[in-house]
Amino acid sequence: MLESKQVTKAFGSKIAVDHVDLKLEAGHIYALLGPNGSGKTTWMKMAAGLIKPTGGSVEFNGRPVDIDSRRYVAYMSTEPYFYSWMTVKSVGKYYQDFFADFSYERYLALLGKLRLNEEMKTRSLSSGMMAKLKIGVTLARDAKVYMLDEPFNGIDLLARDEIRACILESAKEDKLLLLSSHLVEEMEAIADRAVFISEGRLIENVDLEQLRSERGLSMADRYRQIYAQAEVDEK
Amino acid sequence: MKNLFKYEFRKTLFTKFVILGITLLAQLVYLFGIWQDKDGTVATGCVLLFLAAVGGIMFIGLQSVLTLHRDMNTKQSYMLFMTPNSCYKILGAKALENLLSMLIGGAFFFGLGVLDISVLLRHYNQIDSIMDAMRDILKMFGIGFNLDAGYMASVCFGLLSSWFAAITAAFLADVISSSLLNGKKFNLLISFIIFVALSYLMSKVSGAVAGDVTYKTTQMVQVMGVSGEAEVSDVAPWYFVKSGLVSLAFAGLFYVATAELMQRKLSV
Numbered sequence: 001m002l003e004s005k006q007v008t009k010a011f012g013s014k015i016a017v018d019h020v021d022l023k024l025e026a027g028h029i030y031a032l033l034g035p036n037g038s039g040k041t042t043w044m045k046m047a048a049g050l051i052k053p054t055g056g057s058v059e060f061n062g063r064p065v066d067i068d069s070r071r072y073v074a075y076m077s078t079e080p081y082f083y084s085w086m087t088v089k090s091v092g093k094y095y096q097d098f099f100a101d102f103s104y105e106r107y108l109a110l111l112g113k114l115r116l117n118e119e120m121k122t123r124s125l126s127s128g129m130m131a132k133l134k135i136g137v138t139l140a141r142d143a144k145v146y147m148l149d150e151p152f153n154g155i156d157l158l159a160r161d162e163i164r165a166c167i168l169e170s171a172k173e174d175k176l177l178l179l180s181s182h183l184v185e186e187m188e189a190i191a192d193r194a195v196f197i198s199e200g201r202l203i204e205n206v207d208l209e210q211l212r213s214e215r216g217l218s219m220a221d222r223y224r225q226i227y228a229q230a231e232v233d234e235k
Numbered sequence: 236m237k238n239l240f241k242y243e244f245r246k247t248l249f250t251k252f253v254i255l256g257i258t259l260l261a262q263l264v265y266l267f268g269i270w271q272d273k274d275g276t277v278a279t280g281c282v283l284l285f286l287a288a289v290g291g292i293m294f295i296g297l298q299s300v301l302t303l304h305r306d307m308n309t310k311q312s313y314m315l316f317m318t319p320n321s322c323y324k325i326l327g328a329k330a331l332e333n334l335l336s337m338l339i340g341g342a343f344f345f346g347l348g349v350l351d352i353s354v355l356l357r358h359y360n361q362i363d364s365i366m367d368a369m370r371d372i373l374k375m376f377g378i379g380f381n382l383d384a385g386y387m388a389s390v391c392f393g394l395l396s397s398w399f400a401a402i403t404a405a406f407l408a409d410v411i412s413s414s415l416l417n418g419k420k421f422n423l424l425i426s427f428i429i430f431v432a433l434s435y436l437m438s439k440v441s442g443a444v445a446g447d448v449t450y451k452t453t454q455m456v457q458v459m460g461v462s463g464e465a466e467v468s469d470v471a472p473w474y475f476v477k478s479g480l481v482s483l484a485f486a487g488l489f490y491v492a493t494a495e496l497m498q499r500k501l502s503v
Contacts, residue, residue: 048317050316051502067319070317070319075313081310081311082314083314094314098318098319
């Protein structure tokens, strides 16, 4: 469904994503893991069509991501991005105006679950509330691909449970969910596959069940193996 | 496109309210001066209204460049560029909103000006003859002074078109800065130089196509009861129309170049 072929992104002399070949299929929830600056966000932004690759390509259903693929790919950035004059209600109206797969009813239901009020102004939202709003408006789309960048950032434990429930509710056979996070344990409860990235390079794309049964490792164990080793190599 | 246009309008709404508020204040000063028969207050009101009109129209244009810059260089860019709209549509909505805002703003200030002048003419009966005398004095110094509706319309068309073309040149320079020059040293300075170069090129071509701005005629002049002939320099009637059309052609070129560059090279 979503495939990157030798995709590379350089910012000046710094290579953020380095010749990544990655194939992601529908019916899975992928955890995109890696330390800060490993290239997770850059890869996601390229898949969302927001950043142009320096080399290679990202394809959605066999075609390079373009304006048309934005109809089917729902991306949630880690940073707040709503216009400062918006209210929670006008954010929903905005998505309704631009995305045919957006359901305002589902948005209202998600707002209820996440305990957000329609009349709230986005500029007065706390970081936790803002994260909930981003999740709510993204998941109110009936997209084929959901890419959520750090969905649990700055969120307390109880709100995390609410968000996790909303994410799991969106997982269907014909949909692909890709979530990046530093909270490895949190992701273990959601994802069925993990993609490990380090210094812009793909390390591994593994089935978590297989990892547990064949190698006796949890996602956190594998994370420690990969990145602790990388730190030792660096030293 | 309709939705893009709607949100472009919403982004600039606050500025428009501020311009309207300042104009309302200037208008109150002007009307208060007429009501109280205070020439100084009327003059202050006139100056304020003129500044609100010129400054307002200029700022509407400048604001669209600032909005485009923000839409490409801050996180709010995702709101625009993650929607399934081509850069041609995104930029088109911005340019159209800007052009319409300037046209509506121009028509508003033009109407207000006509209204205020007619109030002034009613209040000061002798102003007509003062204007005629001023016109003759200016002619004596070789300066034409034409205020008929056709001429005013062509001036408005020429000025608005060239201002709109300057805004589209600024769009192009800004997109070059945010795409090709992104992360490079002296990025803003280079894009400003590009803007100046584009504006210079436009004025040169416009001048070559539209011809001389003025032409000379010999006219009868009567000043303080003494009449005679004077060589008067007037603005050529088609100058502003021709230069306006050239500006619009440049605006079209800049629009295509900008949208194509955004489509191919812009990362947000």
